[in-house]
Amino acid sequence: MTIKDIARESGYAVGTVSRVINNNPNVSPAARARILEVIRKYKFRPNSNAKHLKQQASQGIAMIVKGTHNMLFAPILEKMQTECTAAGYSGMVYYIDENDNEVDRARQICREHKPYGVIFLGSDSNNITPELSDLGVPCLLMTNRAANAEIENLSSVSVDDSAAAARMINYLYAKGHRRIGLIGGDIRRSHPSSARLAGCLGAFSRLGLPFDAAACYADARYTMPDGYKAMERLLDSCPDLTAVFAFSDIMAIGAIRALRDHGLQVPGDVSVCGFDGIELADYLNPRLATIRQPADRLASRGVSILIRCIEDDGDAVHELVPYELVEGESVLCLNGQ
Amino acid sequence: MTIKDIARESGYAVGTVSRVINNNPNVSPAARARILEVIRKYKFRPNSNAKHLKQQASQGIAMIVKGTHNMLFAPILEKMQTECTAAGYSGMVYYIDENDNEVDRARQICREHKPYGVIFLGSDSNNITPELSDLGVPCLLMTNRAANAEIENLSSVSVDDSAAAARMINYLYAKGHRRIGLIGGDIRRSHPSSARLAGCLGAFSRLGLPFDAAACYADARYTMPDGYKAMERLLDSCPDLTAVFAFSDIMAIGAIRALRDHGLQVPGDVSVCGFDGIELADYLNPRLATIRQPADRLASRGVSILIRCIEDDGDAVHELVPYELVEGESVLCLNGQ
DNA sequence: CTGAAAGCGCTTACAG
DNA sequence: CTGAAAGCGCTTACAG
Numbered sequence: 001m002t003i004k005d006i007a008r009e010s011g012y013a014v015g016t017v018s019r020v021i022n023n024n025p026n027v028s029p030a031a032r033a034r035i036l037e038v039i040r041k042y043k044f045r046p047n048s049n050a051k052h053l054k055q056q057a058s059q060g061i062a063m064i065v066k067g068t069h070n071m072l073f074a075p076i077l078e079k080m081q082t083e084c085t086a087a088g089y090s091g092m093v094y095y096i097d098e099n100d101n102e103v104d105r106a107r108q109i110c111r112e113h114k115p116y117g118v119i120f121l122g123s124d125s126n127n128i129t130p131e132l133s134d135l136g137v138p139c140l141l142m143t144n145r146a147a148n149a150e151i152e153n154l155s156s157v158s159v160d161d162s163a164a165a166a167r168m169i170n171y172l173y174a175k176g177h178r179r180i181g182l183i184g185g186d187i188r189r190s191h192p193s194s195a196r197l198a199g200c201l202g203a204f205s206r207l208g209l210p211f212d213a214a215a216c217y218a219d220a221r222y223t224m225p226d227g228y229k230a231m232e233r234l235l236d237s238c239p240d241l242t243a244v245f246a247f248s249d250i251m252a253i254g255a256i257r258a259l260r261d262h263g264l265q266v267p268g269d270v271s272v273c274g275f276d277g278i279e280l281a282d283y284l285n286p287r288l289a290t291i292r293q294p295a296d297r298l299a300s301r302g303v304s305i306l307i308r309c310i311e312d313d314g315d316a317v318h319e320l321v322p323y324e325l326v327e328g329e330s331v332l333c334l335n336g337q
Numbered sequence: 338m339t340i341k342d343i344a345r346e347s348g349y350a351v352g353t354v355s356r357v358i359n360n361n362p363n364v365s366p367a368a369r370a371r372i373l374e375v376i377r378k379y380k381f382r383p384n385s386n387a388k389h390l391k392q393q394a395s396q397g398i399a400m401i402v403k404g405t406h407n408m409l410f411a412p413i414l415e416k417m418q419t420e421c422t423a424a425g426y427s428g429m430v431y432y433i434d435e436n437d438n439e440v441d442r443a444r445q446i447c448r449e450h451k452p453y454g455v456i457f458l459g460s461d462s463n464n465i466t467p468e469l470s471d472l473g474v475p476c477l478l479m480t481n482r483a484a485n486a487e488i489e490n491l492s493s494v495s496v497d498d499s500a501a502a503a504r505m506i507n508y509l510y511a512k513g514h515r516r517i518g519l520i521g522g523d524i525r526r527s528h529p530s531s532a533r534l535a536g537c538l539g540a541f542s543r544l545g546l547p548f549d550a551a552a553c554y555a556d557a558r559y560t561m562p563d564g565y566k567a568m569e570r571l572l573d574s575c576p577d578l579t580a581v582f583a584f585s586d587i588m589a590i591g592a593i594r595a596l597r598d599h600g601l602q603v604p605g606d607v608s609v610c611g612f613d614g615i616e617l618a619d620y621l622n623p624r625l626a627t628i629r630q631p632a633d634r635l636a637s638r639g640v641s642i643l644i645r646c647i648e649d650d651g652d653a654v655h656e657l658v659p660y661e662l663v664e665g666e667s668v669l670c671l672n673g674q
Numbered sequence: 675c676t677g678a679a680a681g682c683g684c685t686t687a688c689a690g
Numbered sequence: 691c692t693g694a695a696a697g698c699g700c701t702t703a704c705a706g
Contacts, residue, residue, distance in 0.1 A: 002682095002683055002684080003683070003684065004683080004684095012692080012693090013692065013693045013694075014683090014684080014685095014693090014694095015685080015686080015692070015693060015694080015695095016691085016692060016693075018684065018685055018686085019685090019686095019691095019692090021684095022685080026691060026692085027691070027692085028691055028692085031691080031692080043441065043444075045441070045444075045445050046683080046684070047390070047448060047449055047682085047683050047684065048386075048445075048449060048684095049385075049386045049387075049389045049390040049449050049682085049683075049684085050386075050390050050682070050683035050684035050685085050698085051683080051684055051685075052386045052684090052698095053384070053386040053387050053390055053682090053683080053684070053685090053697095053698045053699065053700085054683085054684050054685045054686080054697075054698050055684085055685065055686095055698090056685085056686085068405055068411065068432075069408075069411050071406075074405065074406050093432075095405075095430075095432060104380070104382070107382075108382050108385075111384060112384055112385060112386050224616060224617070224620050225616075253617070253620050254620065256620075256622070257619075257620045260622065266622075279561060279562075280561070280590070280617075282594075283561050283590050283591065283593070283594045284621070284622070285593070285597065285621070285622045339698095339699055339700080340699070340700065341699080341700095349676080349677090350676065350677045350678075351677090351678095351699090351700080351701095352676070352677060352678080352679095352701080352702080353675085353676060353677075355700065355701055355702085356675095356676090356701090356702095358700095359701080363675060363676085364675070364676085365675055365676085368675080368676080383699080383700070384698085384699050384700065385700095386698085386699075386700085387682090387698070387699035387700035387701085388699080388700055388701075389682095389700090390681095390682045390683065390684085390698090390699080390700070390701090391681075391682050391699085391700050391701045391702080392682090392700085392701065392702095393701085393702085
């Protein structure tokens with residue numbers, strides 16, 4: 001079943017069929033009605049390979065997502081879809097493999113689907129190279145600041161990772177914590193992790209707290225089992241800590257399990273906090289203290305920035321949106337405050 | 338950059354370029370080396386629209402996934418990818434919208450990508466209609482029994498939902514629970530929910546326990562907030578219950594939060610158990626009692642069954658794999674056993 | 675082993 | 691408003 005069949009059956013030419021499929025106004029009501037009828041009768045759906053092969057532009061915004069599993073991205077994606085639709089674009093989401101190169105994939109997607117703009121989720125700014133400007137369309141990095149990348153067509157929207165992390169350290173300090181362990185990604189490879197670590201180090205130094213990164217910063221991938229293992233290492237290398245700050249809620253969940261399995265109460269013996277503010281954080285026992293990244297705000301600002309770049313040929317911008325410290329129940333107050 | 342450019346640059350014809358891209362053996366080593374060199378130089382990637390438009394078959398197995406968010410599917414998908422690769426097929430995963438019709442999407446995917454077989458995840462057998470046989474390739478429904486659908490090209494692999502649910506009820510009974518609430522999907526629309534409910538009802542009746550479905554079965558979608566709301570309704574309509582069995586771990590997490598928010602301890606005041614056995618279940622406090630669906634086993638049996646149908650033109654089979662009751666810590670023993 | 679050519683199913687100027 | 695035709699970038703018989 002092709003548009004040729006629809007054309008034959010309806011008595012019109014393929015060009016006209018194509019026009020009704022694509023909502024081209026230059027079709028008489030009679031022709032439109034008749035052709036639509038035949039399309040419905042056969043449940044015809046145009047072959048998108050052929051469509052995209054030929055089509056010059058797609059009215060679409062591509063969202064390239066690394067990490068199907070990421071619980072922070074799900075609500076952001078949902079909201080972005082809504083915002084795209086509201087602005088007259090169609091959001092097209094592409095889940096790519098953890099090991100894929102996002103710039104290569106973006107190049108291929110641009111060539112094959114001709115989106116008006118591209119949004120990256122789950123891409124570290126370190127992975128985004130200047131070759132991105134070859135894409136020729138505005139791009140946006142979500143939840144990750146790209147100001148330093150200085151790529152002319154790349155905007156970004158994120159929270160201030162460094163300030164948010166410092167805020168959490170200050171909070172723990174105010175609650176009486178002095179020996180704090182950190183669990184985060186590989187700082188040589190992950191920009192958010194290094195920004196968050198920098199924020200923590202700044203706070204430690206302002207507060208006059210010594211911090212031995214070799215002993216008290218544990219590397220982990222952003223998974224529960226890795227959070228678990230990192231916590232076990234911290235227990236060894238940094239035994240007298242009273243609080244642990246994990247750079248994602250998922251790692252914090254792993255860390256909490258590890259503490260319990262070692263006979264420690266949370267927050268009775270050790271306090272734990274996370275980062276992201278995923279829905280699940282609020283369902284845990286105890287509710288997780290965390291930094292909430294505002295999914296709706298990130299999504300709507302991101303789409304709006306990208307569309308301005310698309311429609312008004314605007315310059316790339318790097319916007320920070322406010323984070324929120326969620327107190328939860330997983331941090332013990334050590335000093336009666 | 339197209340294969341035409343590669344052809345010109347390398348001095349060979351487009352047909353030869355196409356052959357090296359597709360690993361066709363009928364190419365001289367010299368030509369292959371030269372063409373590969375040019376391809377690398379320009380980082381050329383063939384346009385997959387054009388490829389699929391023309392290609393007769395794709396050596397691929399399509400996996401159509403409803404529910405990006407589903408924590409049970411992530412490990413199943415991962416394992417299926419591995420198994421497909423090991424068997425010489427390439428797994429192609431398509432995430433579709435919750436509201437899409439999976440059979441329509443399957444039809445389109447088959448037309449556009451010509452897979453050798455199709456695996457459905459997150460599709461209820463009720464949604465799968467006899468039109469599926471028009472697809473002309475073997476299909477498989479994952480984690481959901483399709484024996485009753487009687488579609489000639491549709492196999493399935495799942496646990497025995499009814500028996501598993503009955504097993505959980507027996508377990509709760511053995512622990513002294515007599516007033517048990519249930520949280521599940523809409524039984525008119527969800528086959529797994531109705532099978533699990535049937536299993537529970539059978540167990541109740543064998544155990545001589547009365548069960549008022551109107552009061553003690555609460556409908557919910559498979560989300561945490563819906564589990565929460567369903568639990569609140571149960572608290573109203575079925576006030577003296579000592580245990581709740583939610584038909585997914587995610588709903589169980591919501592139910593636990595609701596109980597806590599109403600001042601009840603889990604399992605001290607009310608015991609809770611789930612279904613699926615996702616990784617997270619084991620990280621919760623208390624660890625969740627649940628029915629574990631064996632992800633690896635489901636994945637490897639599913640792929641193996643589908644490949645037999647593809648290669649040996651075998652008949653559809655409906656296989657049950659063993660489930661496992663995980664005791665966790667969320668069920669209180671009421672009778673000292 | 676290689677090339678020339680047809681054709682996959684669409685979209686889109688171009689004419690009328 | 692409609693049709694006829696070119697062409698998107700590939701693959702694949704067919705000849706040689």
